[in-house]
Amino acid sequence: MTLAVTNLTIARGGLPVLADVSFVLETGQALILRGPNGVGKTTLLRTIAGLQPSLNGTVAGAQDQIAYAAHSDGLKAMLSVTENLTFWAEVFGQSDISHALKAFELENLSDRLAGTLSAGQKRRLGLARLLVTGRPIWVLDEPTVSLDTASVTMFAAAVVAHLNSGGMALIATHIDLGIEQASLLDLTPFIALNDVAMGSSDEEFL
Amino acid sequence: MKALLIRDIRLAVRAGGGFGLGLAFFLIVIVMVPFAVGADTELLSKIAPGVLWIGALLACLLSLDRLLALDFEDGTLDLLATAPLPFEAALSVKSLAHWITTGLPLVIAAPVLGVLMNLPTQCYGWLVLSLLLGTPALSVIGTFGAALTVGIKRGGLLLSLLVLPLYVPTLIFGAESARRGAVGADVSTPMLLLAGISAAAIALMPFASAAVLKVNLR
Amino acid sequence: MSLWEYANPVKFLRLSERVLPTMWVLAISSTFVGLVWGFFFTPDDIRQGSTVKIIYIHVPAALMAINAWFMMLVASLIWLIRRHHVSALAAKAAAPVGVVMTLIALITGAIWGQPMWGTWWVWDPRLTSFLILFLFYLGYIALWEAIEDSDTAADLTAVLCMVGSVFAVLSRYAVNFWNQGLHQGTSIPVATGERSVADVFFVPLLISMVGFGLLFLALTLYRTGTEIRMRRIKALLAREGRN
Numbered sequence: 204m205t206l207a208v209t210n211l212t213i214a215r216g217g218l219p220v221l222a223d224v225s226f227v228l229e230t231g232q233a234l235i236l237r238g239p240n241g242v243g244k245t246t247l248l249r250t251i252a253g254l255q256p257s258l259n260g261t262v263a264g265a266q267d268q269i270a271y272a273a274h275s276d277g278l279k280a281m282l283s284v285t286e287n288l289t290f291w292a293e294v295f296g297q298s299d300i301s302h303a304l305k306a307f308e309l310e311n312l313s314d315r316l317a318g319t320l321s322a323g324q325k326r327r328l329g330l331a332r333l334l335v336t337g338r339p340i341w342v343l344d345e346p347t348v349s350l351d352t353a354s355v356t357m358f359a360a361a362v363v364a365h366l367n368s369g370g371m372a373l374i375a376t377h378i379d380l381g382i383e384q385a386s387l388l389d390l391t392p393f394i395a396l397n398d399v400a401m402g403s404s405d406e407e408f409l
Numbered sequence: 410m411k412a413l414l415i416r417d418i419r420l421a422v423r424a425g426g427g428f429g430l431g432l433a434f435f436l437i438v439i440v441m442v443p444f445a446v447g448a449d450t451e452l453l454s455k456i457a458p459g460v461l462w463i464g465a466l467l468a469c470l471l472s473l474d475r476l477l478a479l480d481f482e483d484g485t486l487d488l489l490a491t492a493p494l495p496f497e498a499a500l501s502v503k504s505l506a507h508w509i510t511t512g513l514p515l516v517i518a519a520p521v522l523g524v525l526m527n528l529p530t531q532c533y534g535w536l537v538l539s540l541l542l543g544t545p546a547l548s549v550i551g552t553f554g555a556a557l558t559v560g561i562k563r564g565g566l567l568l569s570l571l572v573l574p575l576y577v578p579t580l581i582f583g584a585e586s587a588r589r590g591a592v593g594a595d596v597s598t599p600m601l602l603l604a605g606i607s608a609a610a611i612a613l614m615p616f617a618s619a620a621v622l623k624v625n626l627r
Numbered sequence: 628m629s630l631w632e633y634a635n636p637v638k639f640l641r642l643s644e645r646v647l648p649t650m651w652v653l654a655i656s657s658t659f660v661g662l663v664w665g666f667f668f669t670p671d672d673i674r675q676g677s678t679v680k681i682i683y684i685h686v687p688a689a690l691m692a693i694n695a696w697f698m699m700l701v702a703s704l705i706w707l708i709r710r711h712h713v714s715a716l717a718a719k720a721a722a723p724v725g726v727v728m729t730l731i732a733l734i735t736g737a738i739w740g741q742p743m744w745g746t747w748w749v750w751d752p753r754l755t756s757f758l759i760l761f762l763f764y765l766g767y768i769a770l771w772e773a774i775e776d777s778d779t780a781a782d783l784t785a786v787l788c789m790v791g792s793v794f795a796v797l798s799r800y801a802v803n804f805w806n807q808g809l810h811q812g813t814s815i816p817v818a819t820g821e822r823s824v825a826d827v828f829f830v831p832l833l834i835s836m837v838g839f840g841l842l843f844l845a846l847t848l849y850r851t852g853t854e855i856r857m858r859r860i861k862a863l864l865a866r867e868g869r870n
Contacts, residue, residue: 216776217862218865249627273484273487277489281420290416293412294492295492332488407636407637567770567773570765570766574763574766575790577794581801585804624786
């Protein structure tokens with residue numbers, strides 16, 4: 204199983220931000236995306252997840268394989284931890300949530316309303332959601348925000364377990380997760396220049 | 410799909426917004442009408458079918474801006490868009506949940522409020538039937554309006570401006586059915602047209618809603 | 628050479644700059660001729676007196692109110708299918724012209740209705756339909772204004788225009804069903820070829836309609852040019868901001 208991104212050019216607000224991004228991700232591999240703020244990490248991940256159209260290039264092997272997680276977790280404050288997870292499990296055609304609760308140490312919190320959790324606990328719940336999707340490719344946008352050191356280790360362990368069981372991960376993050384299988388991709392060389400602003404939606408007006 | 414329906418209904422019940430507010434608003438509008446037009450029972454009885462329809466329509470409209478906005482803000486819609494469930498189906502389910510939590514209670518409450526408005530006896534059945542057929546259309550058309558304005562801050566007023574003209578045919582045939590029922594005339598033509606509009610809206614509007622919502626997500 | 632070449636903003640601007648002067652002259656002169664002829668050189672109607680002469684504004688405005696929406700629908704479809712920015716901007720540019728035409732039709736209708744029906748407003752199916760059309764225009768324009776990203780706005784308004792068209796037609800039938808009206812029949816039934824107005828009234832009316840049509844085209848073309856230039860400024864500023 205392969206996720207192949209070929210010559211992908213993406214835009215934010217009508218202007219190209221990254222051009223000709225290419226990489227291949229194989230089963231069991233993780234790719235950490237690096238780059239300064241505003242380089243287009245979020246846009247790239249959203250494009251790969253199919254939420255946003257690209258200006259150019261192709262994403263192969265992503266169709267119905269991706270579990271996407273960003274800053275907002277899709278959690279409802281008025282539902283309990285179990286209810287939140289069960290809902291997402293059912294949407295993705297799964298039923299078992301116990302392994303997800305266990306991996307992120309949420310068992311003791313399972314009956315609490317999500318609204319009463321701390322920011323870090325909410326984040327863990329949001330990440331636990333990835334485990335109940337049953338999808339092989341995790342696309343994660345800054346997953347470690349508001350996690351403490353212990354939780355980051357917990358998260359890294361979950362990613363490693365996912366990779367070892369045949370998954371893949373594409374992660375935009377600035378901290379070192381200590382994942383052996385992960386390679387780094389610096390996005391700076393792909394920043395779109397004006398003279399390669401091909402296909403920008405405003406290009407024809409210039 | 411069932412999971413989404415159950416979740417939406419559960420949220421509406423727990424957050425206290427869905428069931429309660431729409432109904433309370435419906436009640437208040439109907440109570441306000443006699444204060445505005447006078448307590449003449451004959452006049453009230455004459456305008457009752459129309460006023461009840463307008464009240465139900467406004468109560469429905471009021472709850473639309475929460476229909477998708479909350480799920481948009483907390484990222485649920487992003488995640489649903491990447492889920493195996495077709496986005497059109499997800500939106501149909503959300504419309505259904507909106508109807509169950511807003512439209513259906515209005516239909517059930519309408520006869521009670523009909524008493525306040527001195528609704529003619531023979532009209533009760535027709536009023537309930539017309540609301541039962543018409544309110545699903547209000548929900549799916551409203552979902553389209555909510556999908557159009559979901560990315561706009563303070564889009565509530567714009568939502569009303571966009572949705573109300575789209576409600577015109579449903580309102581005309583719905584209220585006409587109830588009015589004809591009130592005077593004992595034949596209701597079959599407007600009722601069938603109302604059912605037709607409802608059926609077509611339920612079948613087609615989710616596609617338009619999904620298309621515009623996908624544009625708003627990118 | 629294909630017609631679609633003019634979908635390029637620069638080429639479109641060049642073309643519109645070439646044809647606009649002629650168009651303004653034709654539009655203004657034919658509107659002027661039609662209106663002056665209609666107002667001063669046609670006999671008064673036996674029943675309606677001189678009030679009938681308002682049809683030289685009312686009918687063309689009403690015609691263009693509907694045609695403008697229809698043009699927006701076609702332009703929206705072209706945008707959704709072929710993604711030509713000019714098409715989306717033309718739809719945006721036509722809306723305010725259409726809403727003014729609708730308003731003129733409504734106001735002249737009320738002025739005409741006052742002596743005829745003894746009231747400024749009746750919930751006549753035709754008048755009501757135009758009122759609903761007016762609301763659709765307002766919603767369409769408001770949606771354009773509310774959304775910052777132009778491509779998003781173009782997509783959303785295009786779908787609204789399509790859905791709105793269906794509901795506008797539905798409303799037309801619903802309103803007909805709801806209240807059979809006082810309004811006189813159409814002045815120029817195209818299908819039957821018969822006319823309810825005599826030739827002396829008809830010729831200036833036709834000229835006036837052509838005039839309003841050209842006026843609509845010229846205004847829309849001009850406004851589309853403005854919209855294109857505004858997008859160009861935005862694109863240039865965005866490019867500057869990146870350096």
